[in-house]
Amino acid sequence: MLDSRTIEIIKSTVPVLEVHGETITRTFYQTMFKNHPELLNIFNHANQRQGKQPTALANAVYAAAANIDALERILPVVRGIAHKHRALGILPEHYPIVGENLLGAIKTVLGEAATDEIIEAWSKAYGIIADVFISVESDMYEHSEQLPGGWRGFRRFIVDRKVQETAEATSFYLVPQDGNPIATYEPGQYITVKVKPEGQEFTHLRHYSLSTAPGAAYYRITVKREDGDANRPAGIVSTYLHQRVQEGDILELSAPAGDFTLNQNLQSPVTLISGGVGLTPMISMLETLLQHSEREIVYIHAARSREHHIMKEHVEALAADFPRLKCYTVYETSTADDLCDKSGYIDATWLSTIVPLQSDFYFCGPVPFMQAIYHALHEMNVPEENIHYEFFGPAGSLDSSASNPN
Incomplete structure (x- = not known):
């Protein structure tokens, strides 16, 4: 003391x-x-x-x-x-x-x-x-x-499948090299990938949310390739995973971790909102809810355009099989053929017409996107205890003036 x-x-x-x-x-x-x-x-x-x-x-x-x-x-x-x-x-x-x-x-x-x-x-x-x-x-x-199937430190996993979801997003299906069981996890958690790309002096570690419900014999992560621009360099690990890692290769993973998790003890409606690759923990939560609860679910996904919409067909198939799931799509730019529910950005006025206000809200995406969602929920008078979100990377604050969610 x-x-x-x-x-x-x-x-x-x-x-x-x-x-x-x-x-x-x-x-x-x-x-x-x-x-x-x-x-x-x-x-x-x-x-x-x-x-x-x-x-x-x-x-x-x-x-x-x-x-x-x-x-x-x-x-x-x-x-x-x-x-x-x-x-x-x-x-x-x-x-x-x-x-x-x-x-x-x-x-x-x-x-x-x-x-x-x-x-x-x-x-x-x-x-x-x-x-x-x-x-x-x-x-x-x-x-x-x-935990059954758990481990300390890093464990070697084989890339069993590598599936391209969009031009810039790829899913990796990972199975343990030792053939032993893997630890379960809470929907919303992440694993850490450790790699040492050729030419790099140091190892690089990155957290990636698990993008499927727990219970499978594999872990799945869905990674967006960060190509970089005039203001920031390309992502070392995401580029390496996309361009160098192939089926049959080995990746080292830490056991699942993270405190952004779905509360499965409630019966109230759930609203999941994702922007871009922020859909990864949302998909894990969505699949879990459909498998293990009878709760009403609204899932809203925002993407730059139809071409950038990750797992579109997968979510549509789930909505077709489960009438209690209502799905909405928002594209920043869209054409008449895109069939999205809203062009532009998510705002409180539109959001309040499609979600039950007594929902538990979970959201993830780029920080400006999350700031906009956070302020929209406050504008709708959603209680703070019903608002849950995840930062990719070091935690920051959403309690500031909402900026353009571009």
Whole structure:
């Protein structure tokens, strides 16, 4: 437990973190990777370049500081991060490295304002916070290993099938090389793929949502190829999976993880909303609901156009077989032959005419898309406890002015 003086000092730094948090975390990552380049085998390089990871860490540090006297308030955030840490293979021995470099970054950025008393207080606080993460992650490692078909670390899987869904999206059906059973999972969870493409100095790890209901003898992921443009480079892992990995090849996977999961204990209607490749966890949830419940379901998918609509025929077939499933399609651009339900974007006015307001809402997609959905649901007065969403990559915030969901 922290003494009252340490808590007082930590809380006094909260305004400073609001101003300098991202500068501190950027400095932290730069210094840590310089001192420990081997950690580049774990962290997502693209998130570092785009600034997502420093922002996410700054938010987490801010939340921890603001709640240092009652860390149980941020346990949901801790569990979400811990799921990703477990899936990446973060271990207790990594935490002293993080602590040393984080404290060094605080001193570097704040200079003389980071007194010895402040650094000592943060050292104590970090020790408490690290212990919470280590404890939660230890339980997760043990749980994933003890599940029937579960394992710790990474396990080799064969690409049994590779199915092109659209010009830029491909599904990979993965079966264990050892022939043993695989762990079940909660609809909405993800696995982590570890690869080392030719010419790359470090291994690369990426989380991919499982895109089918649990219970099969395989895992399926559906990956959109990130080609890049003038503002961002092509995705190293997605390009490698699309262009290099073939049926019969081996991929290393961590056991399923993630806290964005379907609540299967309710009987209320469910509305699933996806944008682009954000449909992957939605398909897992949809198939599970159809197999194991009698709940009314509305599924809305938004895509740039008909050509970019992933698994269109699959969802249409499900809707034909299950009258309690109502499906709607929104295309950003459409032609008279596309037969979509709406052109343009999803908005509150249209959404309120097709969904039961007492629904549980789940959605996933690009961040601007999710911001638009989040604000539409609030405009419709949907209770916060009925709103569930998943970020691809480091967690961010949707609680800002909705931007154009382009």
